[in-house]
Amino acid sequence: MNESNFLKLSQLSAGDYQAFLYDCDGTLTDNMPAHTQSYVEVAREYNVVFDPKIIDELAGWPITNVVEEINLRYQTNMVPEEFRIRKAQVYREQFLEKITPIDYVVDHLKLNAGRVRIGVVSGGDKSGIERTLEILGIRDLVEVLICSGDTERGKPFADPFLRAAELLNVEPSKCLVFEDGLPGIKAAEAANMHWIRVDQLTFG
Structure with a gap:
């Protein structure tokens, strides 16, 4: 400690x-780095690239609201609820059990x-x-x-x-x-x- x-x-x-x-x-x-990477990987599935600093900026926002903000700033059309479900899956499969x-x-x-x-x-x-x-x-x-x-x-x-x-x-x-x-x-x-x-x- x-x-x-x-x-x-x-x-x-x-x-x-x-x-x-x-x-x-x-x-x-x-x-938080793991969550950021989850956002980046799922956005890539939509062929969307964004500055990952936005995730720290919006830390604590619901995922769907973060996606809506990314869509607004980058003029993209990712589906917020679909993104939320997929991001949860990616985070759970790749990162969750490794947290400290x-x-x-x-x-x-x-x-x-x-x-x-x-x-x-x-x-x-x-x-x-x-x-x-x-x-x-x-x-x-x-x-x-x-x-x-x-x-x-x-x-x-x-x-x-x-x-x-x-x-x-x-x-x-x-x-x-x-x-x-x-x-x-x-x-x-x-x-x-x-x-x-x-x-x-x-x-x-």
Whole structure:
């Protein structure tokens, strides 16, 4: 474990919070390069080439929304739902079982489970996120799991975090969000929740 990062994360998360809400991809597990490669490979099946930096820019968006944005920027016509299904397949077959934890964040979740309510809020497909949490050994610690399709709007809108808070029966202002992407930070702010950006160890 990166002890200094764990200590910093623990310091930043100290406070009168009743729930911790963690993003998954890029926050609990270091799998964003794998997701980016999945997008690139499926786009290639459509004969579409795009700058992969867009995936980091839109980290946390539902896959269908990312595809819609790529279509908009590149004047392409990939089918969002078809793309989502195929991307999930490529990621599951090539990358999912090889994921590794971001250890100081996973350890932080484990330490705080039972002290505060625990939720995971992701823009990913539920089956893939469920399996990710199982591989990380934390599925049983997660009380509420919100994924793509569970709310009408995904990140950067507040809906997924507000739904998690509702299911946990915790006021939004008493929830602390752990994220690695700007869309997730914007969603947390829209939900009136404080946040920690785990890759930069900043608080807002």
